[in-house]
Amino acid sequence: MRDNVIAICPGSFDPVTYGHLDIITRASKMFHKVIVVVAGNSSKNCSFTPEERVEMIKKCIGNLPNVSVDHYGGLLAEYAAKKGATAIIKGLRAMSDFEYEFQMALTNKKLNPNVETLFLTTSAENMYLSSSMVKQIALMGGDISSFVPEVIKQDIINRIKK
Numbered sequence: 450m451r452d453n454v455i456a457i458c459p460g461s462f463d464p465v466t467y468g469h470l471d472i473i474t475r476a477s478k479m480f481h482k483v484i485v486v487v488a489g490n491s492s493k494n495c496s497f498t499p500e501e502r503v504e505m506i507k508k509c510i511g512n513l514p515n516v517s518v519d520h521y522g523g524l525l526a527e528y529a530a531k532k533g534a535t536a537i538i539k540g541l542r543a544m545s546d547f548e549y550e551f552q553m554a555l556t557n558k559k560l561n562p563n564v565e566t567l568f569l570t571t572s573a574e575n576m577y578l579s580s581s582m583v584k585q586i587a588l589m590g591g592d593i594s595s596f597v598p599e600v601i602k603q604d605i606i607n608r609i610k611k
Contacts, residue, residue, distance in 0.1 A: 542575070
């Protein structure tokens with residue numbers, strides 16, 4: 450870990466899953482400070498407000514003292530510059546994620562030449578996991594215990610069942 454290197458880990462986190470937490474935890478071991486950023490995404494219809502997603506993530510990362518959580522609705526490259534971050538951490542589940550994320554990485558580099566995007570492959574046990582899958586399972590009354598931490602499970606079920 451290099452001293453004073455700040456990384457941001459952006460996503461919609463609607464809701465945060467064990468897959469997201471795996472990437473966040475691994476990033477926390479590589480960087481001095483990690484800021485998890487609940488990012489605005491106009492193409493997604495989110496079930497939780499940005500503030501609710503921030504609170505859910507905070508409930509899940511209490512054991513990671515160098516990780517903080519924020520939300521931002523603007524350009525990620527601008528946010529990185531404001532926070533002095535030099536790295537963007539993105540998790541990849543499959544090759545299908547790569548094309549979009551690679552395009553975003555090049556765009557962010559163009560907008561902020563001081564930031565590098567690093568890709569972490571998800572752990573094998575989380576490769577299939579997505580927030581939309583968790584919401585679908587909850588909606589159908591399935592057990593989401595193996596996909597999300599217990600501290601947020603009921604919050605998700607209560608929202609999805611409405």
